[in-house]
Amino acid sequence: MARAVWSSAMAILPSRIAQTRYNAQTIVSEKFTSADALEPLAIGVDIGGTGIKAAIVGLSGELLDSVHAPSPRTISGLQDFVHSVVKRAKTPVRGIGIGCKGIIDANSTRVKSSPGDLSFLEGQLLSEVIGAGDLQVCAENDARVALIGEVLWGSARGKRNVVMLTLGTGVGGAVLVDGVILHGATGAAGHLGHTTIDPRGGLCICGNYGCLETHFSSRTIESDYWAHMHRAAPARLSISRTGEVPNPEAIFRAAAEGDECARYVVDRALDYLGAALVSFLHTFDPEIFILGGNIVAAGPQLIAPIQDRIARRTRTLLGREVPIVFQKIVGYGGVAGAAGLVFLKQNLLAI
């Protein structure tokens, strides 16, 4: 297994938060005292397609000890990673919460479907895979745990109707309706990234065509910009010496600085995102709409251009402006929310 990188919360999180400029409020404690040792703790694990993160999390959402590593590619790699986190806990923890890409049966912790990098987990019971003895293991879809983190400690604290989109390599979604996370008959509900935005659009990883994920995701924005470069359109950015295409953050910045290709790519992607947001607002009537994931690092440039359009399109049916905010727990939101699963299950917290 690739080497895991440990950090104290104080070392890693403020730097991540500072990078994104959303550091006005954060759940991360400034300091820890001996009294914190008495607080119930849980381990949160966020298994993504490229990276895995974990932390020991306190009841008020503070991250005591965090670690990140490249995603494991085998069951034993995942076991080793989680067991190393358990060993790091200086005081007993209440359980292990896991957020994982794909369709997860929260009752059994079975990974029903997770196409792509984590397909080795398909069909597995995460509680068995982890094999943590008497420790309770809870599991849920990664976007849902990110939403749970925001509802417990972040920008949706105390809210009971919330929609969240995680904009990264793909597009994840999660919905809280009247205080209950939407699961649907088979656990697939809330996969908002796979809402059809263009019926004649491209083939998606999910088998559908023209999903939101195929029109607004970091890979889509990168590949759309690259396609312009490939056609020799007047693009200011270039392929790096190591062969990497410009990333979304660079493309958003270039758009703001007058790069015509970047402007076109970003405008088109934002048109699709805006249209999707309007549909979600009309469908779920939330109190607040949260945008999370890596693309959020693009900052106000992401929201400002579409806010007017959204307001105009929702004025009649909704008749009010719904706040569109960024995820507050930056970087480790899924980890905090995964630990939150344990606290919720053991009635230490409630939504």
Ligand SMILES: [Zn+2]
């Ligand atoms: Zn799809």
